[in-house]
Amino acid sequence: MDDEIKGEGNSINYKFRMHDPRVGRFLSLDPLSKSFPWNSPYVFGENRVIDGIELEGLEYVFASDGKLIGKFGKSPKIKVASQDDLDQYRNGLLEPHELALCTQDINTASDEVKSNIYTTIYSKEVRRKSDKYKLEGGFVGVGAANDKIPPAQAYKSAEAQTVIFKESNSAAISVWSSNNNNYWDVASTLNHEHGHAYFELDKKERTTASQYETLVYWHEIDSGIFDKASESSQLNTRHKFLQYLSNLAHDLGSSKQQARDANLFVKYKTLYEAKFDIELNVYSGAATFSVYDPTISKRKKELEEENTNVEN
Numbered sequence: 099m100d101d102e103i104k105g106e107g108n109s110i111n112y113k114f115r116m117h118d119p120r121v122g123r124f125l126s127l128d129p130l131s132k133s134f135p136w137n138s139p140y141v142f143g144e145n146r147v148i149d150g151i152e153l154e155g156l157e158y159v160f161a162s163d164g165k166l167i168g169k170f171g172k173s174p175k176i177k178v179a180s181q182d183d184l185d186q187y188r189n190g191l192l193e194p195h196e197l198a199l200c201t202q203d204i205n206t207a208s209d210e211v212k213s214n215i216y217t218t219i220y221s222k223e224v225r226r227k228s229d230k231y232k233l234e235g236g237f238v239g240v241g242a243a244n245d246k247i248p249p250a251q252a253y254k255s256a257e258a259q260t261v262i263f264k265e266s267n268s269a270a271i272s273v274w275s276s277n278n279n280n281y282w283d284v285a286s287t288l289n290h291e292h293g294h295a296y297f298e299l300d301k302k303e304r305t306t307a308s309q310y311e312t313l314v315y316w317h318e319i320d321s322g323i324f325d326k327a328s329e330s331s332q333l334n335t336r337h338k339f340l341q342y343l344s345n346l347a348h349d350l351g352s353s354k355q356q357a358r359d360a361n362l363f364v365k366y367k368t369l370y371e372a373k374f375d376i377e378l379n380v381y382s383g384a385a386t387f388s389v390y391d392p393t394i395s396k397r398k399k400e401l402e403e404e405n406t407n408v409e410n
């Protein structure tokens with residue numbers, strides 16, 4: 099992921115083709131299996147640190163086919179209602195709060211149900227009318243449920259990814275595995291993956307891996323979706339963004355893209371500082387370069403402590 103991408107600034111200009119007989123087209127894949135630039139290094143598990151209290155209320159309730167039934171209460175959790183309970187609800191035999199109490203957490207649902215729900219979230223929150231690229235298969239996949247995605251070892255460490263099909267101007271977006279049941283965290287992750295498809299297919303950006311992720315992470319951060327995500331999810335995303343911003347500056351010495359790297363570095367550092375009202379610390383050494391937001395680790399620690407207190 100980060101370390102593996104570092105120093106491979108030209109890796110995405112260097113492609114080979116792999117034929118996938120199941121889809122009958124060519125996939126353009128990065129030959130460096132560990133440095134797919136579209137392989138989003140999300141760790142959903144970390145987002146659960148503040149899942150301390152189960153509020154009585156109630157959440158985003160979906161049918162198993164992915165239809166959003168309604169929002170109940172103020173919690174952003176994703177819940178799935180059974181067909182029986184939905185029938186009773188529609189016949190007036192269950193009140194909305196009773197329906198919500200019967201639901202199951204999305205994490206315990208099948209991959210197919212997850213895929214249906216993620217597709218709804220992508221269509222409702224992420225996809226824009228102006229987007230020209232197509233969503234491969236018309237759905238957001240979930241891990242092995244999405245047979246459009248090559249089962250590469252490289253995906254093991256990722257939680258979501260996008261594979262680009264240039265020939266058909268489409269992108270296969272999938273959540274590889276997830277323990278996250280927060281509606282806005284999922285939407286924010288899908289918005290990140292959307293950014294890969296958008297920059298590569300609609301904008302036809304030719305970039306280095308560091309440039310690419312810096313653009314895509316900023317696309318995710320600079321969005322109303324991000325603003326609604328859980329605080330721990332936001333902190334993780336900010337942290338990843340700053341790692342790629344650091345890589346961008348680190349690449350300056352070795353890459354042929356100095357001018358672009360330098361411009362992007364200044365632009366995105368300025369945008370970040372304005373959005374979060376913080377001055378970033380910048381360290382540079384002979385072999386390292388890092389951009390550091392001192393508020394992130396402090397706040398992460400506080401959240402972990404709050405969570406521990408809740409558990410006790």
Ligand SMILES: [Zn+2]
Nearest residue numbers: 136137138314
């Ligand atoms: Zn990414």
